Amino acid sequence: MRLVIARCSVNYAGRLSAHLPLALRLLIIKADSSVLVHADGGSYKPLNWMSPPCRLDEQPGRWVVTGKSGETLTIELEEILADSSFDLGIDPGLIKDGVESHLQELLAAQMHVLGEGWRLVRREYPTPIGPVDLMCRDAAGACVAIEIKRRGEIDGVEQLTRYLELLNRDPLLAPVQGIFAAQEIKPQARILAQDRGIRCLVLDYDSMRGADDGALRLF
Amino acid sequence: MRLVIARCSVNYAGRLSAHLPLALRLLIIKADSSVLVHADGGSYKPLNWMSPPCRLDEQPGRWVVTGKSGETLTIELEEILADSSFDLGIDPGLIKDGVESHLQELLAAQMHVLGEGWRLVRREYPTPIGPVDLMCRDAAGACVAIEIKRRGEIDGVEQLTRYLELLNRDPLLAPVQGIFAAQEIKPQARILAQDRGIRCLVLDYDSMRGADDGALRLF
DNA sequence: TTGTTGATTTCGCAA
DNA sequence: TTGCGAAGTCAACAA
Structure with missing residues (x-):
């Protein structure tokens, strides 16, 4: 898992089109290349994201994530404040009761x-x-x-x-x-x-x- | 926004009960005290979470997050590998097309x-x-x-x-x-x-x- | 693989 | 505040 704090703008093109203006955000890249773009509020839902399976093409100042059915998430990186990676391993998963x-x-x-x-x-x-x-x-x-x-x-x-x-x-x-x-x-x-x-x-x-x-x- | 990489176990008690066994995970604490527990896979949905409005009680080795209607998320911290905070500011929000x-x-x-x-x-x-x-x-x-x-x-x-x-x-x-x-x-x-x-x-x-x-x- | 249903659904709008 | 409908819904399970 890679965590990046960056000033960025984001575009999504898939079932719909969506755009995020330039701002400071948290970018999460998971082990399966899926990407989450989080703001410092809202609920658990990211502002924008790409679900696995997908492929991440990392260019200088720009990430392009392409999904299974051709949808793309494009992140323009203006400024990177932090960038760190961790190996978390596989999670044992959630146990639920009461559904x-x-x-x-x-x-x-x-x-x-x-x-x-x-x-x-x-x-x-x-x-x-x-x-x-x-x-x-x-x-x-x-x-x-x-x-x-x-x-x-x-x-x-x-x-x-x-x-x-x-x-x-x-x-x-x-x-x-x-x-x-x-x-x-x-x-x-x-x-x-x-x-x-x-x-x-x-x-x-x-x-x-x-x-x-x-x-x-x-x- | 605070990012913590920690070996932890998690319990949620609310509409349902849910439990996460001890493992290495990403914990996100947003500016509104909401908490997300992410593994290094899955989709954008966290393994467990607490939505705002909520209150975070940080004890040594244990976080207790209490929601508006009394539901609780308890995180037992076994080992902390990273802990960093950032001030992201307010996000300008998402613009959609195609709904x-x-x-x-x-x-x-x-x-x-x-x-x-x-x-x-x-x-x-x-x-x-x-x-x-x-x-x-x-x-x-x-x-x-x-x-x-x-x-x-x-x-x-x-x-x-x-x-x-x-x-x-x-x-x-x-x-x-x-x-x-x-x-x-x-x-x-x-x-x-x-x-x-x-x-x-x-x-x-x-x-x-x-x-x-x-x-x-x-x- | 495809389809259907449940969800701590979340989110937005309107009455 | 409550209620209703949409969502890039996600995720689990059966056919």
Whole structure:
């Protein structure tokens, strides 16, 4: 990894065109030749960048980075204040816990909280327009499709609605009910769901991990 | 901006939990106290980070960054190989060209590619649920609503469907047809559009800029 | 390889 | 402040 502090101007030509006027910035060149141009603010997103795979052509006062599909990042170097390199090695990588797939696993393993005699048909139940997170049957044997989100917004309700519309065309499955489950359900999403006869379920991740059934509330 | 090369382990506790085992990494502390943890690969996204606004508590061998809503990033510093600071000043910012609004302008100026005698009624045609990108009339005088996306996915078809449903309630406008136009249309979006009687149009930005009508293909 | 979905998405604009 | 839509989204995973 090479770190350069330089007064530079930058041009990008790819899906769009973008230009950065002359200013002092941090330039990062990673081991795979990818380049990041950072300012001293904003968030983690660079002002401009080139993703790997790419090739860096270093000329005096000018770097030209060319991407896989021909896009180019051109950096004009006016003045270099610092330039240092380090060998960091390969990173062991990030370990995450608490994302949507975990919610799906937990709810799949706790079908009983939905009601007596409910059972899981399968996770990621395939349909032509994408997989239903959980397909199950209630005590009476009727189909129920469950869409799980970390944050329940209108898009998720629309997604579940599409699944239900399609599934209900199949006489072997119909009628299929829907449940919209999320750690947090936005008011607009809740209203839309209820308007469409879809039940809402608020999930509590920590409590589910502890298998505390009281944490699940059906609306 | 402060740049630190250090052997460190990192823990994040917020919406999710994440952990980085001990390894050599680049730590960036920006002027607003936001922190980025980068490895020597991957893309522009850091392995871990804290977005502003946040507060950095620097203890010996440990940094604790606390975010606005209480999330924390804890960095345990095992060994520091480099540590330098720079004053970059405020960046003048990025100038972009080639985004969705430009596609809208270009298509609005090239109505004839849709067919003989087509004309534009107006761009950003207002409805109670949001503006229709382009409203036009075909040679027979029938209304056509056009939704433009850079990448055409299912959400865009849903959006256009909502507009059409609403517009078709107005006897002065009905029947209103729909066209879904994008630089790239995903298969599922195309299927959904066709199922709903919405035509798909693939746009080529470069050719449109050159006003090459042959670049537009109606499906 | 291609396609689809989730994300600590981030970012910008408008109501 | 909140909500909605776009992004050079990125990244993980399945077909």
